[in-house]
Amino acid sequence: MGRLKNAERQHYVQAYVPGTEEPGEEWLELAKYISTIGDDTQEGTEEEGFYDGDGTAEVTVTSVAQAYTPEGYYDPTDEAQELIAGLKYKVGDGRKIWHRVVRSDGKKEWVGRATVTAIVAGGGDAIAYETFSCNIRFDQIPEETDLPVVPEG
Numbered sequence: 001m002g003r004l005k006n007a008e009r010q011h012y013v014q015a016y017v018p019g020t021e022e023p024g025e026e027w028l029e030l031a032k033y034i035s036t037i038g039d040d041t042q043e044g045t046e047e048e049g050f051y052d053g054d055g056t057a058e059v060t061v062t063s064v065a066q067a068y069t070p071e072g073y074y075d076p077t078d079e080a081q082e083l084i085a086g087l088k089y090k091v092g093d094g095r096k097i098w099h100r101v102v103r104s105d106g107k108k109e110w111v112g113r114a115t116v117t118a119i120v121a122g123g124g125d126a127i128a129y130e131t132f133s134c135n136i137r138f139d140q141i142p143e144e145t146d147l148p149v150v151p152e153g
Helices: 079-085
Strands: 010-015 034-039 042-048 058-065 067-073 096-102 108-121 131-138 143-146
Touching (some): 010 079, 096 131
Antiparallel strands (some): 010 096, 096 108, 108 131
């Protein structure tokens, strides 16, 4: 298959209702006027050396917080952008959403509750279109699912 374009990876969002353990069926695709989505994953690590080795420190990954940073132009008629924009003045559970990422080849997806930070829904130079950006960070390692392969043709 070779290389795949980033635009083939799909990002979806959904409102989170506090106390729910599973997302609903209806997802909003976060794609319209989004020109880039960065990977802002953060890893926690520890280094330790042991006497049964040569003293060289070994790195152990202790936590992974997968995060994405979509950026583009703000469209208040786009439901996914408006869901996120509506969280700007909320705190705590008010900043939670469900996030779903489908790999560019369509064979895997990751779903989990996430927290949205650094929301920008409008802003920029007077002659430019309004900008949109945020950080969507999974609250824990998302659930990975293999998706059924759809035969071509």
